Structures are given as C-alpha cells and as structure tokens.
Amino acid sequence: MADERIVPIALHQEMQRSYLEYAMSVIVGRALPDVRDGLKPVQRRILFAMYELGLTPDRPYRKCARVVGDVLGKYHPHGDQAVYDALVRLVQTFASRHPLLDGHGNFGSVDDDPAAAMRYTETRLSPLSHGGMLDEIGSDTVDFANNFDGSQQEPTVLPAQLPFLLLNGCSGIAVGMATSIPPHNLGEVVDGLIALLRNPELSDQKLLELIPGPDFPTGGVVLTGSGVRDTYLQGRGSIPMRGVAHIEETQPGKGRHKRGAVVITELPYQLSKAGWIEKLAEQVNEGKITGIADIRDESDREGMRVVVELRRDANAEQVMAELHKRTALQSNFGAIMLALVHGKPQQLSLRQLLEQFLEYRELTMVRRTRYALKRCEDRLEVVEGLIKALNVLREVIEMIQSARDSASAKASLQVQLDLTERQAEAVLAMPLRRLTGLEQESLRKELEELRQEQKELRHLLDDRPTLLDTLVKELKQLRKQFATPRRTRLQEGGDDLVAQRAAAQRPNAEAQRLHALAAISSDNRLLLQSDGLLRIASPQSLGKLHLSEPLPFGDHGAHGQLIMAVQPAPTLLAFTSGGRVAALRWEFAAQQPGPIEKFLPESVDGQGEKVVEVLVLPPEDINFSIGLLSSDGRFKRIAAEEFRELSGRATTVLKLKDGVVLERAVICKETDNLIVASSTGRSLRLPIDENNVPLMGRTAQGPTLMRLLPGETIVGAAVTAADAEVLLISALGQLKKLAVSNLRLCQRGDLGEIALRFSNRNDQLVDLRACDVELVAVETQTGSIRLQTDGLLAEDSRGTGLNLELPKTEKVTRLLPLNNQL
Incomplete structure (x- = not known):
C-alpha cells in the first residue's frame, strides 16, 4: 500500500512547480496591493x-x-x-x-x-x-x-470609495518584482477622477496638471521633471525629493557672537531624522563636509527643527548646497506603480490606475443599488399587503378569528385577499397599534416614499449617466469631508538639480579621464617600463635615459618596454594571468606615476593576478582580432568589437581550468601566420583562419593547438607575416632569428617541427617573440642585454643561432621587445 502512494516525479519539475506556487503565494497573498482598494x-x-x-x-x-x-x-x-x-x-x-x-x-x-x-x-x-x-x-x-x-x-x-492605493501609496517586495507607490493628496486625486469621469479622453497633460505630483506626509519638496512624468505616464520613474531648510542667525550663548545656521524643518519621505543626523556627523568628522560647528536636534511637539550651526568663517549657502549634494537631504523616490489587476501583477500608469478604480467603484455602486432596490421592493411588498388588509380590516379579523390555526389563517388571507406569503405573514404579525389612524396614515406615506425610492433606484440602474453623476456627487462630498491642504511643495527644474547632484556625487569616469588627458602636453610620451612602472615623460627626460641604445650584459635597471605619443590618445589593454582584460587608465599617470596595477580597475587589483601582456588597440579601420594562448596549449580568437567599448570593470575573456593561466595575448590579422613554441624547442605554424583558430565568445576555452609532452610547457606565441621573422631565446642564452617561411604550415594538433636545436642538451626554450621591433632586451635573474634585431642573421629551422655572453650562473627569464614609437 505504501508503494502505491509514492508518485515518481522529476526533481526539476517538482522544484519548478513548488517555486512557482511559492512565488504566486507571495505575489497575490502577501506583498502586492489590490488596485481596487489599495x-x-x-x-x-x-x-x-x-x-x-x-x-x-x-x-x-x-x-x-x-x-x-x-x-x-x-x-x-x-x-x-x-x-x-x-x-x-x-x-x-x-x-x-x-x-x-x-x-x-x-x-x-x-x-x-x-x-x-x-x-x-x-x-x-x-x-x-x-x-x-x-x-x-x-x-x-x-x-x-x-x-x-x-x-x-x-x-x-x-x-473603497476612494483610490487608497494612490492616497496612501504602498511598498512591497514580492518574488521577482516589487512595488513602490508614493502617497498623493486626496483633493487632487478626486479632481482627477471627476475630470476622467466627465471626459474619458482627457489628455495626459491635463491629468498631470490636476495631479501634479506626490504629496508626502512628511512634507518636503518634490522636484518636478522627467522623474514625475515617467512615473505617471509609464508606471516607473525616479522622483527627486528635498527636505525644507532655511538659513537663520543663532545666539550660541551669552557674550558670544551670533552665528549662521542651516535649520531643517522637513525631511524627505521615509528618511529617519536620527539616522540622517548621525550620518551627517560622521561626514563632518571625516572632513567630507566642512564649515559645520555643531548639530542640534531641537524638534518638539510643534514640529521638526534640526539646527546645523556653522563656523564663523563658513558660507551658509555653500554649506546648504553641500548638504543637498552629499547627504540624503536630497534623495530619490524610486516609484514602481505595480498592483494586482484581476489577480495578476501589472505595472500601471496614473491614468490606468484611476480607470481601474473608477471601473471598480461603478461596479460597487451598481451592486449597492441592486441591494437597496431589493430591500426597497421587499419592504414595498409588505407595506402594500398591510394597507390592503387595513382597507378590509373587519373581513381580515373575521378570517383570523374563524381560522383554526395560524397556518390556515395565512392560507385564507392569501386566497381571499390575493396576498403573497410574505404579505400574509406581515398581516398576521401586525401589532394592534397599526390600527390607529395615525399609524395607518404613516403606512400610506411610507408606501409613497418606497414607490418613489424604487423609481429612483431603477433609474440609476437603467441610466448610466445618472449613476456617474451620483458617483461625482459622492466624490465631491468625500473631498469636502476629508481633503486637506497639500503638504509637499512642488519645485520646477528637477532634472537640472538632479544632474548637478549626480555630477557632484559620482563624477563620470570618462569625464575624469578626458580631464586628465587634457592636462597632458601633446609632446609628452607614455612610458611603460619593463619593471611595470607607468609614467608620462617629456622628450628631454627620455633622451637622458638612453632607452634606444644597445647595451652589453649588466644591471641596467628598467628598460622602456613601450614608448609612444599621447596624441592621438592610444587605447591600452592589460591582460592578466587569470584570463581577464581591462582598459589601462594611463592618463592618470601624469598626476602620479606608479606600477601598472595602480591604473587598473579595483576588480583586478588585489586579486593576485599579474599582468602578462599589454596591447595597443589598433585603429577602428583595421580589421583584426585578439588571440589568447593559455598554458595548456589552447588558443582562441575574439573579435575586435568585444574590446572597443570596455566598461570601467575588468572583463573575463578566457575561461581557465584550475592551474591554467593565460600565457600570451597577440593581435591577429587574417593574412598572418601564428607561431606557437614549447620549452623543448618544438614550434607550430598555422594560418589564421576559421578552421584552425575560429572566432569564439568571451568565456570559451578555445581549441587545443599544441598537445604537450610530459614535462613540456608552452613558452610563447607570435603573429607575423609569412615573410617575416621571429626571435627565440633559450634559458642558457642561445638566441636565434628564425625565418617564418622556413617552417612548414601545420594543422591544429600537429606535432610541428623543431625550431631551435640546443647546443646544450640541458637547455630549454623560454620565450618566442615576433621580430617586429628594432631593439630587444634579453633579461636574466640579475641583469640584461639590449640588442638591435637588424644585426641578427635570419636562419632556417636547422640553424642554431648565436650564444650570448652571459655569466655561467645566469639564466634567461624572458625576451622583451622594446616598442619605441617616438
């Protein structure tokens, strides 16, 4: 029997059903208001x-x-x-x-x-x-x-006889949706309802004139503009609010000079006064807001009064402006006019909300009228029966006296006087006082009144204009009884004030960058050193560094890895070992030089990732893509459009497995060749096309180009033309300039061929670079050599290159092209 009660069901189906039931329960039964009664x-x-x-x-x-x-x-x-x-x-x-x-x-x-x-x-x-x-x-x-x-x-x-959803507003958080409706003035809302009743085609502009904005219970100021308009026309918007403050002089104490003070008498809606004072005090103590000597809360039963006492040298107007800019004295009410319509959540405009209420109010009036009509007709039936019995009172008395019981008396009355069952019951239950002349007269008067009421109620049900006139009359009566003056003042120019505050609170990052760029002299140069230091230098100071001269082995300090003009402003992309890319904000290096990590977004700095490559983005008229090589031999290309509009945050462009890092980032063109090399000296040459290295999305891993042997590692990649050369360097200083045309073209996953045959069997390849610059630096643990590439002889795959003169204890760590674009 137990097995019969077990129903197998897929987990995802049960989770979907349960979650949907929970979501609908919260939406309908808890968090959202009904549009009808609010x-x-x-x-x-x-x-x-x-x-x-x-x-x-x-x-x-x-x-x-x-x-x-x-x-x-x-x-x-x-x-x-x-x-x-x-x-x-x-x-x-x-x-x-x-x-x-x-x-x-x-x-x-x-x-x-x-x-x-x-x-x-x-x-x-x-x-x-x-x-x-x-x-x-x-x-x-x-x-x-x-x-x-x-x-x-x-x-x-x-x-509800009034749209309380608008009058008191509402806030609620459901599952996947939320509502936040501001309160409004009763008199203005009733005026809007009446105008819609009289003219259903009323223009939005006229409706917004009748209901110009929210009316908060705490007063304050609403800055009218696009925020209010979007809320009322689209059902969603951001309404700027301000507290009410003025400047006055205060006497701190006997014998002391008078001081200026900013006095706040009203705060924006839903803002805690004590919380606002506490946060203001924190900003004053931290030096973010200056010119304030003391903050006192002098509120009492008469109303709110927060006194911000100023220093003697402070400008009261400036301090008030700072309070608006840096505190919640000016804030936004995020309005979402969401409510349940026929049991379903729906975002409503002001017009739709009023129309839904009027439709509901008309329905309740019809039901109320039908109920009143039924009661009226029931009473009318009884009164008519009583009057009919009073007209033949003696016959009625005789019929009752001659009847054996009440049932036969009721039946006799129904048959002989043509009364209904209800009328007969009323006659039998009629007290003796009804027999007096005065009572009989009152019954006849009641009959006339009931007939008149029945006529009026039927007219209301049959004639809709009369029903709507009654609705207007009732609305006016409610307005007269319950309307109060507006508490929240309306102020024009809200859009300008909000824009000013937004600019002061959160300056645009692009505007800051352009401002920093404009401060840099056009003849200055951007210098990225081999030790990762980024700075802006003048041509004279660069000349003193002798960064474009070859040097023998020694401790020469940092080399000029990248030197280029600041005009036109280049776009530099920094790729990290974790597979992320960010636009380098190099413009700020003119204010204070620093390590490259300083000019990266905070989401990169502090993550333990190191910058493995810095690329200069080519102009928009050049067709290119960016290739990414990971340490497990995978390579993929990403379209240039993905890098044109990077936000202020770092973006993941390569999904890496645990223990795998980004090894190299290169700029690819369709007509070029890709050369990848491993630590054993093995290399692979592939044409850049969709078959070998297809364009892929940001988070893809990419296909495997080179399958690695046990103990073998990827050392680098280069993209060059078919008739160009690449440079290879081993750990023991064996340097070779290899002609790309001497390498055979391969397919993805091939073994490739040996590009560098080591003079020492214990040696291994450490780097591969394109030979597209005049100067390269070979770096070891403690020193470096700076060489001119045009002095090197291009060889085929069988050549062994030359051995650099290095101390026996030194090992090469990397080959660094020095890109001097002066």
Whole structure:
C-alpha cells in the first residue's frame, strides 16, 4: 500500500512547480496591493476585523493586542508581530498621508523609534476608513470567501470609495518584482477622477496638471521633471525629493557672537531624522563636509527643527548646497506603480490606475443599488399587503378569528385577499397599534416614499449617466469631508538639480579621464617600463635615459618596454594571468606615476593576478582580432568589437581550468601566420583562419593547438607575416632569428617541427617573440642585454643561432621587445 502512494516525479519539475506556487503565494497573498482598494491582504483583514469588533470612530479605543488576536484567530494565521507591524504602519501619521487607523499610545516616530508593545497601545478605525472604505460593506457590494479554516467569511476586497492605493501609496517586495507607490493628496486625486469621469479622453497633460505630483506626509519638496512624468505616464520613474531648510542667525550663548545656521524643518519621505543626523556627523568628522560647528536636534511637539550651526568663517549657502549634494537631504523616490489587476501583477500608469478604480467603484455602486432596490421592493411588498388588509380590516379579523390555526389563517388571507406569503405573514404579525389612524396614515406615506425610492433606484440602474453623476456627487462630498491642504511643495527644474547632484556625487569616469588627458602636453610620451612602472615623460627626460641604445650584459635597471605619443590618445589593454582584460587608465599617470596595477580597475587589483601582456588597440579601420594562448596549449580568437567599448570593470575573456593561466595575448590579422613554441624547442605554424583558430565568445576555452609532452610547457606565441621573422631565446642564452617561411604550415594538433636545436642538451626554450621591433632586451635573474634585431642573421629551422655572453650562473627569464614609437 505504501508503494502505491509514492508518485515518481522529476526533481526539476517538482522544484519548478513548488517555486512557482511559492512565488504566486507571495505575489497575490502577501506583498502586492489590490488596485481596487489599495490594500494588501493583512491590511484588509485588520480593517475588517476591527469593523466586526465595532471599533468605529465614535467608540472607545481598544487594545491593539485584542485586534491582533482577532486577526490571527479568524483570518491571518501568520506571526503576531507581522500583523502588529502592519497595524502600526496604518496608524503612523508620518508613514501614511491619510491614516486608516486612529491610534492612542506610542506608535513610533520619524527617528525610527519602534512602537510600544501591542499590549500598551490602543486603536480604532479612523473616520476616513470607516466612511470611505467600510461604510458599504453590508450592502452586498463585495464578494466574501471562506477564511483559512472555513469557519468564517472574509471579504475578498473592501468597497473603497476612494483610490487608497494612490492616497496612501504602498511598498512591497514580492518574488521577482516589487512595488513602490508614493502617497498623493486626496483633493487632487478626486479632481482627477471627476475630470476622467466627465471626459474619458482627457489628455495626459491635463491629468498631470490636476495631479501634479506626490504629496508626502512628511512634507518636503518634490522636484518636478522627467522623474514625475515617467512615473505617471509609464508606471516607473525616479522622483527627486528635498527636505525644507532655511538659513537663520543663532545666539550660541551669552557674550558670544551670533552665528549662521542651516535649520531643517522637513525631511524627505521615509528618511529617519536620527539616522540622517548621525550620518551627517560622521561626514563632518571625516572632513567630507566642512564649515559645520555643531548639530542640534531641537524638534518638539510643534514640529521638526534640526539646527546645523556653522563656523564663523563658513558660507551658509555653500554649506546648504553641500548638504543637498552629499547627504540624503536630497534623495530619490524610486516609484514602481505595480498592483494586482484581476489577480495578476501589472505595472500601471496614473491614468490606468484611476480607470481601474473608477471601473471598480461603478461596479460597487451598481451592486449597492441592486441591494437597496431589493430591500426597497421587499419592504414595498409588505407595506402594500398591510394597507390592503387595513382597507378590509373587519373581513381580515373575521378570517383570523374563524381560522383554526395560524397556518390556515395565512392560507385564507392569501386566497381571499390575493396576498403573497410574505404579505400574509406581515398581516398576521401586525401589532394592534397599526390600527390607529395615525399609524395607518404613516403606512400610506411610507408606501409613497418606497414607490418613489424604487423609481429612483431603477433609474440609476437603467441610466448610466445618472449613476456617474451620483458617483461625482459622492466624490465631491468625500473631498469636502476629508481633503486637506497639500503638504509637499512642488519645485520646477528637477532634472537640472538632479544632474548637478549626480555630477557632484559620482563624477563620470570618462569625464575624469578626458580631464586628465587634457592636462597632458601633446609632446609628452607614455612610458611603460619593463619593471611595470607607468609614467608620462617629456622628450628631454627620455633622451637622458638612453632607452634606444644597445647595451652589453649588466644591471641596467628598467628598460622602456613601450614608448609612444599621447596624441592621438592610444587605447591600452592589460591582460592578466587569470584570463581577464581591462582598459589601462594611463592618463592618470601624469598626476602620479606608479606600477601598472595602480591604473587598473579595483576588480583586478588585489586579486593576485599579474599582468602578462599589454596591447595597443589598433585603429577602428583595421580589421583584426585578439588571440589568447593559455598554458595548456589552447588558443582562441575574439573579435575586435568585444574590446572597443570596455566598461570601467575588468572583463573575463578566457575561461581557465584550475592551474591554467593565460600565457600570451597577440593581435591577429587574417593574412598572418601564428607561431606557437614549447620549452623543448618544438614550434607550430598555422594560418589564421576559421578552421584552425575560429572566432569564439568571451568565456570559451578555445581549441587545443599544441598537445604537450610530459614535462613540456608552452613558452610563447607570435603573429607575423609569412615573410617575416621571429626571435627565440633559450634559458642558457642561445638566441636565434628564425625565418617564418622556413617552417612548414601545420594543422591544429600537429606535432610541428623543431625550431631551435640546443647546443646544450640541458637547455630549454623560454620565450618566442615576433621580430617586429628594432631593439630587444634579453633579461636574466640579475641583469640584461639590449640588442638591435637588424644585426641578427635570419636562419632556417636547422640553424642554431648565436650564444650570448652571459655569466655561467645566469639564466634567461624572458625576451622583451622594446616598442619605441617616438
């Protein structure tokens, strides 16, 4: 039996299904608000539970613990602290522009102080939530569904009479999506709704004039511009905000001179006052903001007041500008107007959000009217029956007296007076006081009123313009009752102010580079030394170094590995042993010379990778690619376009296995040949084409060119024309200039041929370079030799080259071409 209950299922299918169910549960049941009433499920359940408890604005406050207990036990089986946190936010006047709950006690502060425990605080519904959210819930305006255990019924949505999603805003993080809607002014939103009702084709410009921007409960200033416009027209945007500050003179103490001070009276929305003061103090202590002598928080019940006292020599306007630039006194509200529409998350523009609410409000009014009409018709039926019985009262009394029981009396009334069952029941239940003349008159008056009400309600249902006029009338009444003046001021020119702040806070890296380049004299030269030092030098100082002269073996210090003009500005790419590339920011070497790692992005520096090659990127009109050779004999080419627009970070261009490093980076052209050499003197010559060395993506490893024998290692690669030469150097100083044409063309994976036959059987090849420069340096552990390449004789593969005069203890470490482009 146990085996029959086991259902085999693929792991990826179960993970996909489970994750999707979890994501939808968070999206629909927890994190995102409904576009109709603007509430998340927990908020809706709190309000409904309080409505059931009778916590109306005219009733006494009730302990929050009682409310939380009812919500947990009946509707929301989650943590009590989660429910209480949601309740607290509905009370906080600095978090909600139009609070839905009225609180009594400590519900936190703008200093990020937490609320008191739920056993100490009390709450009840606010007039707005009772009159604009829950007032019609008993009129069959919304659907009800079973709660989590089927013991109670809860509303799927509340019959909101105003778009609370806009009025109070909302923030929530779901799975893969988030919402962040700013609060708005009730009067402005109602004006927008009325304008849309009267003219559904209302232009976006007119709508934005009626609802010009958010209205935060903490006041402040909104900088209008593209941020507000993008939010309202596209449903997503960044709205710049500012605190409100002014300059005044303060008296620090008796006998002391007056000082200027910047006084902050309003902070941007959701900014902690205590946190802002603490961060400002840190910046003052670190010297990032100057001119400030003291910071005091003088806030009280009258309002916020943060005094930033200035030094006597400080300029108050400059300090205020610094506060805007370097602190959160000016910040951005990242708006994402995402809400559930018919149970699905959807990003909405301002117009769509208002239209969705109006559609829902019209539906609730229709349901409310139908409910009222049904009640009216039911009562009308009863009143008509009562009046019909009163008109023949004596016959009715005789019928009742002659009946054996109430059932036969009811049947007799239905047959003889043509009454319905409900009317007969009402006649039998009619009290004797109804027989008085005054009561009979009131019944006839009620009949007329009910018939008039029935006529009006049917007209509302049958005539949509009349229904919409009623909706406008109700909106105006709500505006008159609950609208308050705007707290957040609107200021033009937000785009310019944001651009200035962004430039001051995070200068553009390209702008910095161009500024540094402009400061370099055009006749200066870029010098990369063999020891990795990078600097900018004048022609005169380069001449004193004698970097272009041959030298015998000795300790000559660093050689000029690369010398080139700074105009036009070259692009230098640095390749690291870890298979990454970064653009070398050599322009900053004019300010302070340093090792090459200093001019690389931080993501390279400190990773333990060393620079193995520096290439000068050819002009855009030259067709080329870059080849990468790894220590395991693999080689691949990458298209030049991958290197034209490198960001400020290092980019991985070669995926390497453990223990494998990048050995060489070379510039390739389709007409050239590639020569690869190993430590045994074996070499491989291949034409550069798609068959042997194809173009590949950044993270590919590349195909294997040369299969290595046990103990054999890759020493280098060179790309040259078929009629050019390459240089080979062994550890014991055997140097050879080899004509490429004497090497046979091979295919990928061939054994190749011996390019250098060693004079000493214990010798091995250490480097291979293209012979495309006039000067090369042969470096050993302690010294070097500088040679002119045109003095070397080109040989074929059988030649042995020449033996350099080196001390017996010295071994060659590398062959370094000295690229002098003066």
